[in-house]
Amino acid sequence: MMSEVQTKTTVRVRLNVNGAVHELDVEPRWLLSDVLRHQLGLTGTHVGCEQGVCGACTVLVDGKPERSCLMFAVQAEGHEVTTIEGLTPADGLSPLQEAFQEHHALQCGFCTPGMVVTAAALLRDRPNPTEEEVREALSGNVCRCTGYQFIVDAVLAAAKEGRS
Ligand code: FES
Ligand code: FES
Structure with a gap:
């Protein structure tokens, strides 16, 4: 056996x-x-x-x-x-997510969670990043829809308004 x-x-x-x-x-x-x-x-x-x-x-x-x-x-x-x-409040969107929404920083949304997570870490460490720093921080995140400019705009807007 x-x-x-x-x-x-x-x-x-x-x-x-x-x-x-x-x-x-x-x-x-x-x-x-x-x-x-x-x-x-x-x-x-x-x-x-x-x-x-x-x-x-x-x-x-x-x-x-x-x-x-x-x-x-x-x-x-x-x-x-x-x-x-x-990173998402139970009752809605975080200020950074709202900035993405307001600045049309997503289309299909597939890349968006990764973008937001990465951007949130950037804004935590550098509350007032330059555009170059935002682009550098997000350079490892690929978006096939937006052309990136609106994403960068959203992160800069969130930073300007002290949001993250
Ligand atoms: S799924 Fe992990 S980097 Fe693309
Ligand atoms: S919004 Fe579609 S991949 Fe970024």
């Missing part, structure tokens, strides 16, 4: 996401982006290229913008992850 070999494919992780701790069973190969979306239902984190190029999956890890498609979920244990949902 053949002996039965049992392979444990998941590990238990504790992920701190948007201020709440979640205990999850994940496979070590699962990407943070997929776990955020599929285990936690945080679908505001978008997945475009899955190779670190487009920036749609950007989240904050310990306050720093990171591509969640380039991290395994297990690597996020012990760190604070903030998604676009964590």
Whole structure:
């Protein structure tokens, strides 16, 4: 009789996401982006290229913008992850999101969560950035719709009005 070999494919992780701790069973190969979306239902984190190029999956890890498609979920244990949902007030939009809306900084919206997460980190660290600094900060985020100018305008407007 053949002996039965049992392979444990998941590990238990504790992920701190948007201020709440979640205990999850994940496979070590699962990407943070997929776990955020599929285990936690945080679908505001978008997945475009899955190779670190487009920036749609950007989240904050310990306050720093990171591509969640380039991290395994297990690597996020012990760190604070903030998604676009964590930057969005329960009763509406953040001032930065309102600036995006007012300045027509989105069309299809696919890139928008990554743009907003990245811009929010910029404005937190540099409340009055120059246009060049805004463009530099957003240079890793790809938008196929807007031509970028309206996005830059929105971030600069939010900065000017002291909004983030
Ligand atoms: S999906 Fe992560 S950078 Fe494109
Ligand atoms: S608004 Fe469509 S990709 Fe940016």
